[in-house]
Amino acid sequence: QVQLVESGGGLVQAGGSLRLSCAASGRTSSYYRMAWFRQGPEKEREFVAAISWRGDSTYKTDSVKGRFTISRDNAKSTVYLQMNSLKPEDTAVYYCAARAGLASRSPAEYGYWGQGTQVTVSS
Numbered sequence: 001q002v003q004l005v006e007s008g009g010g011l012v013q014a015g016g017s018l019r020l021s022c023a024a025s026g027r028t029s030s031y032y033r034m035a036w037f038r039q040g041p042e043k044e045r046e047f048v049a050a051i052s053w054r055g056d057s058t059y060k061t062d063s064v065k066g067r068f069t070i071s072r073d074n075a076k077s078t079v080y081l082q083m084n085s086l087k088p089e090d091t092a093v094y095y096c097a098a099r100a101g102l103a104s105r106s107p108a109e110y111g112y113w114g115q116g117t118q119v120t121v122s123s
Contacts (some may be wrong), residue, residue: 002026002112004096009117012086016121020081022096022114033103034072034079035110038092038119045095049081050103060104064090086121094120 008020022034035050049060049070058070069082079096094117097110104110 002032002098002099004112006094006096006114006117009094009119011120011122014087014121014123016086017082017084018086018119020083020094020096020117020119022079022081024077024079024098025098032098032112033102034070035097035103035105036070036079036081036098037095037097037107037110038090039095039116040089040092043092044108047105048094051079052103057075057103061105069121074079083119086119088121088123091119091121112120 003025005023012018031053033053036048037045038048039045047061048064049068051058051070051072055072067085074077096114098112099110
């Protein structure tokens with residue numbers, strides 16, 4: 001079992017920045033591929049970014065490229081999502097997820113999820 005706890009969400013003006021953290025605990029959590037997803041109001045959960053267990057490969061959806069950075073510190077069992085130049089359309093609940101297989105963009109392939117953290121970007 002892997003437990004995930006997100007933090008760092010909040011209210012920010014457009015153009016601002018936030019850094020989300022996801023603290024992992026449990027069985028060999030360092031070997032899991034980690035990802036961030038988000039779900040806006042009345043929208044399906046969508047992929048944002050993923051990172052390999054070594055941190056040497058990252059993947060991002062096109063809408064956040066150049067603005068968001070995913071990273072991880074395995075010594076701290078923590079994954080981060082640095083979000084810059086935030087836009088109102090980034091408003092959503094952001095979820096951290098983990099899986100033992102290769103990094104994936106499909107939420108259905110992740111077996112472990114955090115409770116989510118709200119990010120609200122005002123215009």
